[in-house]
Amino acid sequence: MDQPPPRSPSVADVALKAGVSKATAARVLGGYGTVSDRVRDAVTAAARALDYRPNELARSMTTGRSGTIGVVVGDIENPFFSLAVRGITDVARQAGFTVILINSGEDVASEKAAVRTLLAKRVDGLIVSPSKESDVEHLQEAARSGRPLALLDRGSEALDVDTVIADDRYAAEGVTRRLLSLGHRRIAYLTACDTPDHLFRTPADINTGSVRRRIEGFLGVCRQEGLKDMERWVHVGAVTPDDTRRIVTAMLQAGERPTAIIASDSVIGLEVFKASRTIGLAIPSDLSLVSFHDADWTSVTSPPVTVVRQPVYQLGETAARLLVERLNGEGAKSRRVILQTEVVERASVAEAPA
Template sequence: MDQSPPRSPSVTVADVARKAGVSKATAARVLGGYGTVSDRVRDAVTAAARALDYQPNELARSMTTGRSGTIGVVVGDIENPFFSLAMRGITDVARQAGFTVVLINSGEDAEAEKAAIRTLLAKRVDGLIVSPAKESDVGHLREAARAGRPLVLLDRGSEMLDVDMVIADDRHAAEGITRRLIALGHRRIAYLTACDTPDHRFRTPSDINTGSVRRRIQGFLGVCREAGLDGMEDRVHVGAVTPEHTHRIVTGMLQSSQRPTAIIASDSVIGLEVFKVCRALGLSIPDDLSLVSFHDADWTSVTTPPVTVVRQPVYRLGETAAKLLVERLNGNHAEASRVVLQTKVIERASVAEAPV
């Protein structure tokens, strides 16, 4: 038979007020963080709450203050180290500003993203940070902004929304690495991305719904045209959505009679799979294949050879997005801002002159 003592009822604001010798309204102002009270009263209420082990009722507080103290974040793939590091930047800023973060993973699916936004709005989040899965399908984000929820777009901007956005200079980065490969004699350069099309074939950059990737492909193709390389659209490969898909695509490329001499991986998850397939096929990096990956993931610096990467300011992307959102929540009504952060190519040992 259970002999443990019965649980005591939850401590209420009235209990704290009684112990502190103040009115319930005064205790509520202190505990809810709104209104003004003297330092002496605040100290007395805080001490009483601590002595009674008072736990705030978040729902009741949100109904009183209009604030839940939470920020909702929706990203495409939390398993991707890019989003993990961006989340660190978001949560560090949010915590310092007194907000907690509710994270939902969309799996890069627009319908899942819409459901996530509905869930977060139902939970009364104070604001949203979103990496849109499909930049042409943002009606749900527009409605959230119209409903009075401040919204910041992370890594992926949209010309269809008049909201704050923080992106990296992706096109310039792609142009730089493409020029570098062409200068080393590469002509058969492939670009590989997880973005996909209905028939799994790339035709034009407008096929790509993710703005950051679309800008990279535009930079890649633009430099190829400048260099007189025709038909490079056929060397843009889509659909590397899982390691298994990537393995199949890369194996097909590297066993082709028109095998690429260089591959640009659109993220580090894809880059790692390219590296593995090369090893499995007995190909040498960089003697047989040069490899460049977007995102400076930890593994890229410890392989043999270490991999040349485009280092994106990932932590700063998250940090800046959160700062913009907190400013909005604190009353900033200025025009929407579009912040572009610079990237940097980290030269390692995975790029060499094209094989003869």
């Protein structure tokens, strides 16, 4: 006959071994109340000897806290989000919280399901990078539930919550002015954001706020310099490497090809770099390239790539810090933090070819 699985040690077992009451052991193991150092040491030693593991559900019912923070990002394979999540987890761990991470794939339906799952798991707060800023009712409901919410990298006018973003518009303006000063007039901007017919017409088509601000900055500077109809140089739908390769190949093989490309993230930038090589165009003599996000690969290619270095780790770190402050009862009004970017000049940008 099969033996039943061994029973996990309980608070009562720890109390018995430490020679204290169950209530005292519970205070030490739960981190609340006041006990002497001698008692705390005895209970801690007993818990270690018995390999005691706390019952998180029971503890959350007692304290009203689960000790967890839910995080929803668009694409965890993108180095941008990986680094931002590192910033979040470092701050959360120092504050005594565990992070539960869910990837939305930049799909709003998946994001809604992720938020529902995290709320059902009774997370203490949420950090979300919204995939579609015009569809945030689920985030409004989460905020109304009483759980603190912070937005990462992408804000929303419809949500009065703590928000941490980078100065994307300013960064795009600076990059565009630099390219124009070198004689470039056929400048393409390439993003993974998409439209139903895969054509860009106006920045209002872009639901991701960080990208929309970059495109607005790009187009605004072009208009100031008297360039017309630059909307046709904005390309959307670079969702996968294959999509990006197809779009870039078509652009670079067109009769009027761009002399410079601004990649909206480093994943796209890498595909632009590879596609130009495949076609036989040299960077930067035939094509200048600038990429948002200072990914590791950008500094080791030949030539190394000029990038907009975003404060990615600090974005995650700041969002987590604001959320922890909320959980600790600090802060009354919602806060909007804008972090500065930096253009790192390397060797992928040159004067426009004659």
